Amino acid sequence: AVVSTQSTGSRMKKEKEALSSVALQGNFSVLHYSRTALSAVSGAVAGVLGLYGFHGFFFYLFSSLLMSVLLVGKANFNSQRYFLSGWDIWTAGVAGGISTFILFWTFLYGLVHVY
Numbered sequence: 001a002v003v004s005t006q007s008t009g010s011r012m013k014k015e016k017e018a019l020s021s022v023a024l025q026g027n028f029s030v031l032h033y034s035r036t037a038l039s040a041v042s043g044a045v046a047g048v049l050g051l052y053g054f055h056g057f058f059f060y061l062f063s064s065l066l067m068s069v070l071l072v073g074k075a076n077f078n079s080q081r082y083f084l085s086g087w088d089i090w091t092a093g094v095a096g097g098i099s100t101f102i103l104f105w106t107f108l109y110g111l112v113h114v115y
Helices: 021-049 054-074 095-115
Strands: 004-006 013-014
Touching: 021 054, 021 095, 054 095
Parallel strands: none
Antiparallel strands: 004 013
16 A cells, blocks of 8 residues: 655655555556466567577566666556555566467467478
8 A cells, every 4th residue: 555644744654545445456457457468479470589598588668668668657656555565567467478479479489480
């Protein structure tokens, strides 16, 4: 939850902001969908470009980092307002998207460069 401060005279009062569980679940759903789509698109691009080995994985990490930066910007640099932790927007779904990335990467690499 987000902690906001309000000044009441000379004292600073901290209040926790209530978060809706339905809204949090919707935010995680959108984040998961975005990560899956990113994994498929970046895997296809890596396959068409002919990246192999660690270059392909670095491409996935770079594209995932770029998407996280764009999402943080979309959240007005306050990701804790939309997720339980500020790190969720950076880490949620990154490891799970690797299998989708590898699927599209190897499929398109084989179509373009092997056949």
